[in-house]
Amino acid sequence: MSGRFGRCCVAAALLTLAACQAGPSRPALHPPGAPGPPSGVLTWAAGAERMGEGVAGAQYRMIVHTSVGGGAPRIRFTNAFGDRPLTLDHVYAGLRARGAALRPGGNHALAFGGARRVTIPAGSVAWSDPLPGRVPAGADLAVSLRTPDAGGPATGHELALQTSYTGLGGDLTAEDGGAHWARTTSAWWYVDAVAVRPDRPATGAVAALGDSLTDGWQSTADRNRRWPDYLARRLHAAHGAVQGVADEGISGDQLLTDGTGDGAGQSIPHRLDRDVLSQPGVRTVVLWAGVNDIKAHTGVTAAGLIAGYRELLHRAHAARLCVVAATISPFKGRPEWDRAAEAVRREVNRYLRTRGEFDAVADFDRALRDPRDPERLRPRYDGGDHLHPGDRGMRALAGAVDLKRLDCARRD
Known part of the structure; x- marks a missing residue:
């Protein structure tokens, strides 16, 4: 699951690209x-x-x-x-x-x-x-x-x-x-x-923006069992206005920091324009991020993460996209977990659930946590490393997304 990256940054405006080396x-x-870019809707994408x-x-x-x-x-x-x-x-x-x-x-x-x-x-x-x-x-x-x-x-x-x-x-x-x-x-x-040019012209897409949890690590290869895949199947069955799903997860990604070595590359804000805002037909972003920042133990605070969430929210809203924020799931049992990290995770989740700043919240923490020990993944959802869900957990995540909240009036 590791990547090969240099330290990179993106300085891009809508419908432009600027990927840069040091x-x-x-x-x-x-x-x-x-x-130029098409006027249709995304049917597939990868960060x-x-x-x-x-x-x-x-x-x-x-x-x-x-x-x-x-x-x-x-x-x-x-x-x-x-x-x-x-x-x-x-x-x-x-x-x-x-x-x-x-x-x-x-x-x-x-x-x-x-x-x-x-x-x-x-x-x-x-x-x-x-x-x-x-x-x-x-x-x-x-x-x-x-x-x-x-x-x-x-x-x-x-x-x-x-x-x-x-x-x-x-x-x-x-x-x-x-x-x-x-x-x-x-x-x-x-x-x-x-x-593609969809059968119904008003059809839109959702972009799932995050790290390896969204990228699908620990799901079964060649079976399309990442949580965005399960979400796509739910949307197809529902016949709603949002049908396309783009999995823009990248393993090792962080919300606040560009990576400097294997396993981490551009931060999510630095790739937002290229991977989401420049893509055709994207109507909604599901943002699930922050656990890698917390695990890094580099002095990350809840206040810092909340500021990062707000930056992305404001940029997406300026582009008339809806934003669904997902709560950070538990990771007790990992070497990086400690009480301080858990406190940051809980404070960020409290902000996401209670402040009402986002268009909707997908409570991925609640979907995955063990009721007997909420700081851990539910065993039947744990992919084996106490952080990434397996196939059943991926299905549970897709089920935690309210399909009716994936469309909003910001595009009007």
């Missing part, structure tokens, strides 16, 4: 001639992280799981942490059949402003042109790409909890079959969002 920030650029070194000539076939169905799918590719331009060619997408194999005849070439090749400046993203056809809800989409001359820091998402595939040599991306995709990767590379 040193001065750089303005974000959209590739000349490439299409962007700095990965290892990019590999020239590498080919990836990444599997992503949709939440809301719709036509004209568009895919966002990211070079947020690159230190040089990233060129992608031989880019394809289609619905998966099984393993690395796609449904016959369903692998379509992607274009970018009509061109089959795109060069993404460092710190930027690029949306593809719309693909033909429709993507169903709850489907696996296979996105295949080649990086002919990649180098320097790559961008992706490390804790995918989804088997994807790699290949070297030849041109595999156009193939429907999976026989030549013999190697696997547990990360997503260079892709961070998929949007």
